[in-house]
Amino acid sequence: MDIKFSGLNLANLIVDPMYLLKRAFFLSIFFLSFLVGNCQKKNFEIVSLEMENNFSFPVFSKSNDTLLGNKINHLLQLTELELLHGYEKKNPFERVAINLINPIPGKEMIQYSIYQNNARLLSFSLAQSFCGAGCTYWCSYYNFNPENGELIHLKDLFSPKGYEVFIQKLDQKRIAVFKQWINKQDSSKREEFEGIPTCYEHAPNTDYYIKNDSIFIDGSICFGKNLMYSNLDPITSFHKKELKKYLNDYGLLVFGFKKGKLTTYHSNHLPQLFTGKLADDSIAFILSQPQNGNLNGVYFNKTTGQCMQLRGGAVKEGIKLDEFDEEEKPQGSILFRFNNQNLIGIRFTKDKKQRQAFEVHP
Template identity: 25%
Template sequence: MRLNKTIAFATLLTQLVFGQNNTTIIRNLDPVSEEYTFPEIQTAPKTKIGEKINIFLQLHYLQHLPGVFKKTPFEKVSYNSPENQGGTYLFYGWTKEDTPPNVLSLTMSTEFSGAYIEGYETHENYDLRTGNYLLVTDIIRSEKHTSLAQQVNTMVKKEITAFLSETKKNLAEIDSISQRELFDRYQEQIELYENCLSDYTEYQLGDFDYYFTKNQLHLLRGRCSSHVNRAVDDLYQFDLPFSYADLLPLLSDYGKNVLYDTPIKNYNSAQPIGKMFKGKIGNNAVTFVLPNINYDNSLTITYWYDKYKKPIECHGTFKDNNFYFREQSADDFSGLIGIIEADWNNGTIKGVWINHKTKKEYPIVLMTY
């Protein structure tokens, strides 16, 4: 099932979202061009919410904190820019989905140019009451993660199987000489989807991309094709919609609160993932961002000293409410700089940052921001 959604350049310079006790304004980040149309969020009177969402967005896509750049906010992802540290990214536009009042769901039209050019859409989802990431693993009860993922995997395989059967039927009905081009296309499609089924990886719930609309959660499964055979992939990305009504028995208390405004004591999710934290390492003020976690408990976090605002990536694990991260040198050649060991407990992260060379320990205390 192809996700047919066209995002025009600068379709709307401003969108207003009215939520509970807060107004959200979404504009294009300056400077705007056909190649760089990127959302910037403002919220009032709770300005912190917009601040957090902009940090999440710009750190992930533009590789810097808001306002921290030399000439342009796109310099680290622009072609031929001296600040570029990898491939080139283009941002052709964005749309805001029509969602329940507590939800912000953005679709980004992006293109990456590295070894080859690849266009794709990404989806960003936030709780508009907190500015935190809105994670599908938070809104679905943990004991229902596996069954929902299995349901989606089954639906995808059923769609591939049906298309494969129809394509084989079509192939048998055409002439391989007079309709050679179509004949070859059918053969390529059969090979593509047979390989896709034979090598099918069972996604877990956290593996799916997703976005929210007014009455549905859409779970997305990546396409079967690679860049080289993308042209024959008629199924492309799989978009599986689930109505909130059908999901109601699977929703966590937090999920019901986000989508239906049912009463809850604390509408922050129970896990630290998808959140931002502020606190100190030793005597130095720091900010931490924990975007997501993999099913093997591995994750990458970003933190920075508030005085310098230079993002530092750390790779590690989160298991049994315990964090373990390794901080490498920025050039990846100078080796290990430090180790973070900390525990998560009721909205607080406490632990130590250990200097690898001197073994000196600096206390870490972080609170949910």
């Protein structure tokens, strides 16, 4: 069931001069991917949550496995919308969209592109913009195991040694393209771009998608605002034949080099979605680890409808995450330990006077 809302007035926004060109670029990619995606045999059914022409957000489902679709949707919605669809007050974009949360700032656009939707992989991206005094643009990439609903990280596809070699080849390929490009630029403009190769070497390489028989790595994280409008392509691709000797068993399955069940393969990397209980309330919980080495998270209480942001890290007793509501006001903290793949601990209220049992599992 499509949801459409109207009423956004963006006339007063101050945006970058290249705003319309950039938006047209994102939309052209979206429609091209839509056409290609509709030629594929679909594994998940997709319904769009929409608002005017700016927002289009995917909801995935399988008629024979409701829990699997929910697992993917919950991670995606908590990460990007800060709520779960069905629990919104009026609008699924109400916590993130410009002119809904505040006049500014906020997200001005979300458009999705499906790259692969088959029995081996669900791969897609969300092209987004966030506007305040100006606008920034980025793509968020998601790759899911279609049999267990877990988020797939790039490292999950490779053997440990194979991943090291692959990253070396990725850096070499990126830097070779960059050198060809920089040599054609005016010498007076080169200085602002000379840090790109160093950034490539330290990039997290989390932004990727898989389409047909190739993997595509997006290096836009290393691009400054000016470079985003250049003709230097941030995408580096590898055909699966170039990858085969570096892949682990799971990667071989994803790329179709061998047959088998994907259900038993689990990611050892964050972020991942967990579900469980906070006292008697059902919650969806995401644990992530940013580059600074700390731990972040978010959980949504299905009983109260509250969404809490979590920030913290390791302490002597385990892992402690402090809670902040949507207004960034402290609300309490959660202290937990890993028990196999489960997270078990206690939530403390802000005044430390009340405790609630906390337990979630993948």
